[in-house]
Each structure stands twice: as structure tokens, then as C-alpha cells.
Amino acid sequence: MSEEVDAGVTGERAGKRVRADAQRNTDALLSAAAEVFATSGVDAPVRQITAKAGVGAGTLYRHFPQRSDLIAAVFRHEVDACADAAPALAAQHEPLEALVKWLQRFTGFIGTKHGLSAALHSGDPAYSSLPAYFQQRFVPVLRALLDRAAEAGEVRSDVDPYDLLRATANLTLPAREDDGHTQRMVALLIDGLRFGAGGTVSGPGAG
Amino acid sequence: MSEEVDAGVTGERAGKRVRADAQRNTDALLSAAAEVFATSGVDAPVRQITAKAGVGAGTLYRHFPQRSDLIAAVFRHEVDACADAAPALAAQHEPLEALVKWLQRFTGFIGTKHGLSAALHSGDPAYSSLPAYFQQRFVPVLRALLDRAAEAGEVRSDVDPYDLLRATANLTLPAREDDGHTQRMVALLIDGLRFGAGGTVSGPGAG
DNA sequence: GACGATACGGAACAACGTTCCGCTTAGCAA
DNA sequence: TTGCTAAGCGGAACGTTGTTCCGTATCGTC
Numbered sequence: 001m002s003e004e005v006d007a008g009v010t011g012e013r014a015g016k017r018v019r020a021d022a023q024r025n026t027d028a029l030l031s032a033a034a035e036v037f038a039t040s041g042v043d044a045p046v047r048q049i050t051a052k053a054g055v056g057a058g059t060l061y062r063h064f065p066q067r068s069d070l071i072a073a074v075f076r077h078e079v080d081a082c083a084d085a086a087p088a089l090a091a092q093h094e095p096l097e098a099l100v101k102w103l104q105r106f107t108g109f110i111g112t113k114h115g116l117s118a119a120l121h122s123g124d125p126a127y128s129s130l131p132a133y134f135q136q137r138f139v140p141v142l143r144a145l146l147d148r149a150a151e152a153g154e155v156r157s158d159v160d161p162y163d164l165l166r167a168t169a170n171l172t173l174p175a176r177e178d179d180g181h182t183q184r185m186v187a188l189l190i191d192g193l194r195f196g197a198g199g200t201v202s203g204p205g206a207g
Numbered sequence: 208m209s210e211e212v213d214a215g216v217t218g219e220r221a222g223k224r225v226r227a228d229a230q231r232n233t234d235a236l237l238s239a240a241a242e243v244f245a246t247s248g249v250d251a252p253v254r255q256i257t258a259k260a261g262v263g264a265g266t267l268y269r270h271f272p273q274r275s276d277l278i279a280a281v282f283r284h285e286v287d288a289c290a291d292a293a294p295a296l297a298a299q300h301e302p303l304e305a306l307v308k309w310l311q312r313f314t315g316f317i318g319t320k321h322g323l324s325a326a327l328h329s330g331d332p333a334y335s336s337l338p339a340y341f342q343q344r345f346v347p348v349l350r351a352l353l354d355r356a357a358e359a360g361e362v363r364s365d366v367d368p369y370d371l372l373r374a375t376a377n378l379t380l381p382a383r384e385d386d387g388h389t390q391r392m393v394a395l396l397i398d399g400l401r402f403g404a405g406g407t408v409s410g411p412g413a414g
Numbered sequence: 415g416a417c418g419a420t421a422c423g424g425a426a427c428a429a430c431g432t433t434c435c436g437c438t439t440a441g442c443a444a
Numbered sequence: 445t446t447g448c449t450a451a452g453c454g455g456a457a458c459g460t461t462g463t464t465c466c467g468t469a470t471c472g473t474c
Contacts, residue, residue, distance in 0.1 A: 017441085019439085019440055019441075019451060019452065020440065020441090021439070021440065021451095021452070021453080022440095022451080022452060022453095025452085025453080045429080045430065045431085046430080046431060046432085047429090047430080047431090050454095055453075055454075056453060056454035056455055057431085057432075057433090057454080057455070058432095058433080058434080058435090058452090058453065058454060058455075059452075059453060059454070061431095061432070061433080062452075062453085067431090159395070160391075163388055163391055163392060166388060166392075167378055167388075167392040167395070170377050170378050170392075171374055171377050171378065181370055181373060181374075184367075184370055185370060185373075185374040185377075185396075188366070188374070188396055188399035188400070189392075189395055189396065189399060190399075191398075191399040191402040192395035192396060192397075192398040192399035192402065193395070194402060195398040195399065195401060195402040224472085226419095226420060226421065226470085226471055226472075227471070227472090228420095228421070228422080228470065228471065229420080229421060229422095229471090232421085232422080252460080252461065252462085253461080253462060253463085254460095254461080254462090257423095262422075262423075263422060263423035263424055264423080264424070264462085264463075264464090265421085265422065265423060265424075265463095265464080265465080265466095266421075266422055266423070268462095268463065268464075269421070269422085274462090
């Protein structure tokens with residue numbers, strides 16, 4: 001799932017040995033960047049990251065020539081964690097409930113990524129690999145949840161998972177403080193999914 | 208509708224006479240900013256605007272101490288134009304159709320404002336006046352459309368206009384190219400509105 | 415035409431992303 | 445252990461940005 005994307009970032013390529021200090025600094029940078037991104041967003045000053053990691057600017061640019069490389073590396077495991085949560089939810093809950101709960105989990109994940117949306121849509125080709133990874137991890141997960149709910153007759157079957165993924169992310173990312181707006185609007189989207197579904201129609205309120 | 212927001216930006220305050228060169232430069236800056244914003248987004252370098260306007264940096268900061276002042280002044284008439292389109296739509300179309308058509312008009316307006324979303328949600332208090340103006344112009348307009356459609360039994364009545372406004376804008380702004388995603392997702396939102404409404408339930412597809 | 419108030423322009427400053435290069439250090443061989 | 449070499453390191457330095465400041469130019473009036 002991450003054969004090409006990984007190479008050149010973590011430095012654990014097959015044919016080359018990595019010097020110990022290089023690996024150490026890479027890890028320190030990833031750790032520091034994760035903290036700084038969560039605190040100040042992905043647009044945080046580079047020097048803030050290098051200072052926290054205790055390395056020079058040159059070191060950062062050696063390991064992550066593109067800023068997107070650093071961002072991608074930091075977020076990849078969070079993406080994986082969110083995607084991997086879906087099977088458990090599907091096993092524990094009814095189809096619609098599992099779908100709703102995973103979307104809530106997804107909004108929780110996206111909600112901490114301030115500034116990421118702007119970066120993704122900045123038009124800078126350096127960020128082009130990020131949406132691809134998001135997509136290839138999340139689309140199958142959401143498709144499975146949607147299909148299961150559709151087979152149960154609880155949601156309609158004509159909605160593209162990628163559409164719903166983008167829409168949910170777009171609704172979530174711009175929120176600064178959690179005033180319930182995101183949850184209400186995602187619930188509204190889910191009601192839209194249920195509208196006209198084959199199953200029983202009970203009433204609004206998906207969450 | 209714009210008593211407080213206007214003062215101090217256009218320079219046409221009541222008690223003070225404005226020097227001719229000051230007014231000339233204000234107009235030149237507004238005109239230049241409008242062009243630059245449309246071309247390079249609202250994050251365009253300040254010097255690009257001052258150069259096009261043929262003024263110094265000091266002149267810009269004198270007339271627009273906050274960057275948001277300039278942005279607000281440039282976009283205000285576009286906001287007004289969009290808001291003012293609602294009554295005509297309401298007069299020409301059925302309640303639900305008028306609501307849908309105005310939301311489409313609204314997405315068209317928002318769709319050209321690349322970078323504005325990031326600015327609005329950057330957390331910088333300097334931009335706090337912009338959402339206020341958007342809100343005070345658009346919320347009453349959308350509320351009227353929603354109320355009319357709700358009275359006709361075509362949509363539910365428990366949706367806050369401001370919520371719907373933000374959601375639609377959030378769905379629209381991040382789009383780089385128009386692949387129909389925004390229209391599909393706004394249609395899904397509208398289906399969510401129709402879900403559980405008092406009137407007849409016909410089937411999905413609001414557009 | 416002269417005067418005071420107002421506004422102008424661009425140099426100057428601070429903070430940023432990014433590059434570059436002399437120095438350090440890890441890894442290996444003897 | 446010692447010495448060698450290539451890889452890697454740190455931070456100074458550069459260009460670009462937003463923003464401020466102040467000597468100078470201009471406007472409006474007498």
C-alpha cells in the first residue's frame with residue numbers, strides 16, 4: 001500500500017545503509033514536526049521544527065527536500081490508524097451506525113489538521129502525493145462501509161465514496177473551534193444519504 | 208446594512224474632508240487589489256498591489272491598516288450582488304427551486320475566492336470583520352428562502368441558515384477545478400434538508 | 415503666493431523559506 | 445586503537461515577504 005511513497009523519506013531503502021546520526025535526526029525531525037503541526041498547523045515556521053528537533057536547517061532540507069515530504073511522513077501513520085479503525089467498527093456495530101461512527105472518527109482526525117486544506121488546494125504540485133495517499137487508504141474503507149449500509153437498505157447506493165470523503169473533510173477542516181457545526185452538517189450529509197434509500201424511513205437525525 | 212463596516216475604509220466619513228490625492232490612491236489601490244486578488248488569490252504579495260496601483264507601501268497601510276480591510280472592501284460589492292439576487296429568484300421560482308438556484312449562485316460566487324477560506328479560518332483576528340459582513344448579508348437572505356420552502360413543506364425547518372451557509376461555502380471553496388463534486392455534494396445537503404420534511408417525499412435529486 | 419496640515423514614497427526592519435559550504439562525525443579497514 | 449574517507453551536520457547568508465517610520469511632497473486655504 002505504501003511501497004513507492006515510503007522510499008526516500010524514511011531513508012530505509014534496501015540497497016543503501018543509513019548512517020546512525022542521519023536516522024536519528026530523521027526521527028527527531030518527524031517527532032518535532034508532529035508536535036509543531038498539531039500546535040501551530042502545517043504552516044508553522046521551519047525554524048520552530050528544527051529548533052525543537054535540535055538540528056540545523058540544512059539537515060531538515062536534506063531529509064525532506066519538499067515540505068510536503070515532511071507533512072506526508074508525519075500524517076501517514078495517522079491516516080493508517082484512522083483507516084484501520086474501520087474494520088473494528090464494522091464488526092461491532094450495525095451498518096449505518098458503523099458508517100456514522102467512522103465518519104465521526106474521520107472528522108476527529110481531520111479536525112486537528114489546520115492549514116492542511118489550504119496546502120492541499122494551493123495548487124503546488126509538491127503536495128500532489130498527499131491526496132493520493134489519503135484517497136487510496138480511505139476510499140476502500142468508506143466504500144465498504146457504504147456498500148454494507150446500502151445492502152441493508154439504510155442508505156442510497158448512488159453516492160461515490162470519494163465524493164463523500166472529500167465533502168466530509170471539507171466540512172471539517174475549516175472549523176477553528178468545535179461549536180457543533182461540523183457534526184450537524186455531517187449529520188445532514190448522512191440524512192442526505194438516507195433520503196430515498198430502500199429501507200424504512202424513520203426521521204432525521206443520523207448521529 | 209453597512210454603517211460601521213464602511214467607515215474608515217472608503218474614507219467618505221461625514222465630518223472630515225478627504226484630500227483628492229488620498230481618494231485617488233484609495234481608488235487605485237482597490238482597483239489594483241481586485242485585479243491581483245482575482246489573478247493570484249488574496250495571499251498575493253503586497254508589493255504586487257502597490258506596484259500596480261503606482262503607490263508606495265506606506266500609502267496602502269495608511270488606507271488599509273489591516274489586510275482584511277482591503278479584502279473586505281474589494282469583495283463587498285460582490286457579496287451585495289449575490290445577496291441581492293435572492294429576492295428576484297424568490298419571485299420567479301417555486302420555494303424549493305428558488306432555494307436551490309440561489310445556493311448555486313452562491314457557490315458560483317464563492318468558487319472564485321481561492322485562498323479566502325484559509326484567510327477566514329486562519330485565526331487571525333484581523334479577518335474577523337469579514338465573516339461578520341458575509342453573515343449579516345447572507346443569513347437573512349438564506350433564512351427567508353429556507354422559511355419559505357419550509358412553509359411549503361418542502362424542507363425541514365430545524366436547519367440554521369448560518370450552518371447551511373458555512374457548509375455550502377466550505378464545500379465550495381476548496382475546489383480547484385469544477386468536476387461536479389461541489390454541485391453533487393450541495394445537492395446531497397439539500398436532500399438532507401428535504402429528508403423528514405412535512406411535505407411529499409418524491410426521491411433524491413434536488414438539482 | 416505662502417502657510418499648515420495631510421498624505422506620499424521608499425528605505426529600513428524583522429521574520430520567513432531556502433541554499434551553501436566549511437567542519438564534524440560515523441563507519442570501516444588496518 | 446588509529447587513521448581515512450565519505451556522508452552528514454549546523455548555521456551563516458541570501459532573497460522575498462509583511463510592516464513601520466520619517467523626510468519630503470502635495471493639497472486646500474488664507
